[in-house]
Amino acid sequence: MLPNEFLFAVIHLSAFVSGHICVEQQPTIVHLTEGENVTLSCHIRADEGEKISKFRVEWYIEGADGQLHEVGNLSQLRGRLHEKANSNQQSASLSLSSLKLNDTGKYFCNFIYQIDQKILQLYANGTSLIVQEEVTTETTILSTTNNAGNNTDADTENNVTENVLLTFLLSLPLSLKFVATVFICFYTLFSYTSTFISCPGLLRNVR
Numbered sequence: 481m482l483p484n485e486f487l488f489a490v491i492h493l494s495a496f497v498s499g500h501i502c503v504e505q506q507p508t509i510v511h512l513t514e515g516e517n518v519t520l521s522c523h524i525r526a527d528e529g530e531k532i533s534k535f536r537v538e539w540y541i542e543g544a545d546g547q548l549h550e551v552g553n554l555s556q557l558r559g560r561l562h563e564k565a566n567s568n569q570q571s572a573s574l575s576l577s578s579l580k581l582n583d584t585g586k587y588f589c590n591f592i593y594q595i596d597q598k599i600l601q602l603y604a605n606g607t608s609l610i611v612q613e614e615v616t617t618e619t620t621i622l623s624t625t626n627n628a629g630n631n632t633d634a635d636t637e638n639n640v641t642e643n644v645l646l647t648f649l650l651s652l653p654l655s656l657k658f659v660a661t662v663f664i665c666f667y668t669l670f671s672y673t674s675t676f677i678s679c680p681g682l683l684r685n686v687r
């Protein structure tokens with residue numbers, strides 16, 4: 481683990497010591513989906529006068545804490561890494577297979593090289609790797625039904641049917657009461673009417 485300050489110190493120092501040498505890393509940013517593979521590549525370029533006799537490359541990932549971790553040391557990357565170096569082209573590559581969401585991060589190559597018996601090192605600017613969740617119809621449905629906090633379309637629809645049912649059930653006694661009242665009213669009216677028709681004397685007595 482190397483602190484970030486050290487990385488920048490190294491970059492500045494290397495820039496000072498070897499002004500005519502740079503390390504290019506490709507791509508600078510890449511968006512991929514879970515399960516896909518990625519290959520990052522680095523190339524060291526030196527002016528004609530500078531002869532790089534030997535080199536080796538180390539790959540680092542910047543952790544959430546801002547520290548650099550050598551990729552080979554991370555258990556979550558084990559078995560999914562493939563490093564290559566091409567001495568003729570003075571380049572190197574790192575392949576990561578079956579990408580996971582938490583592979584997201586910034587990856588750096590570090591060239592350790594020799595010029596005239598001097599051993600120097602130079603970091604590239606890095607690659608930002610962003611691994612996105614695989615979006616399928618299935619996971620969309622799953623996430624809307626599993627979703628507790630957000631009002632999704634599915635939730636709203638469920639609540640509409642729920643609410644209609646609830647309203648109906650709650651209003652049922654009231655509706656029955658209403659029907660009964662109406663019935664009683666009509667019944668009473670009818671009995672009064674019939675009483676009025678059949679025996680007018682009785683109606684007068686009631687009044």
Ligand SMILES: *[C@@H]1O[C@H](CO)[C@@H](O)[C@H](O)[C@H]1NC(C)=O
Nearest residue numbers: 481482548549550551552553
């Ligand atoms: C990686 O692990 C080795 C030992 O397994 C250790 O010497 C080295 O310092 C570690 N590198 C980083 C950057 O953590």
Ligand SMILES: *[C@@H]1O[C@H](CO)[C@@H](O)[C@H](O)[C@H]1NC(C)=O
Nearest residue numbers: 502503504505603604605606
């Ligand atoms: C690295 O980044 C610096 C500043 O962002 C830039 O000046 C330099 O050209 C970059 N180096 C390479 C090799 O892309």
Ligand SMILES: *[C@@H]1O[C@H](CO)[C@@H](O)[C@H](O)[C@H]1NC(C)=O
Nearest residue numbers: 515516517562575576577578
């Ligand atoms: C990803 O890499 C693995 C192992 O290196 C390989 O078996 C697989 O075919 C690759 N997948 C794709 C989509 O290239």
Ligand SMILES: *[C@@H]1O[C@H](CO)[C@@H](O)[C@H](O)[C@H]1NC(C)=O
Nearest residue numbers: 555556557579580581582583
């Ligand atoms: C990264 O995610 C995988 C599942 O995709 C999990 O098994 C692994 O423990 C995670 N690693 C870390 C360091 O969070």
Ligand SMILES: *[C@@H]1O[C@H](CO)[C@@H](O)[C@H](O)[C@H]1NC(C)=O
Nearest residue numbers: 623624626627628629630631
């Ligand atoms: C709710 O949706 C917002 C974006 O619309 C998202 O950021 C948030 O994580 C979601 N919350 C839950 C609990 O899914």
Ligand SMILES: *[C@@H]1O[C@H](CO)[C@@H](O)[C@H](O)[C@H]1NC(C)=O
Nearest residue numbers: 628631635636638639640642
């Ligand atoms: C929908 O119903 C669920 C429980 O069935 C409840 O937690 C949620 O707050 C309701 N949403 C709305 C908008 O009424």
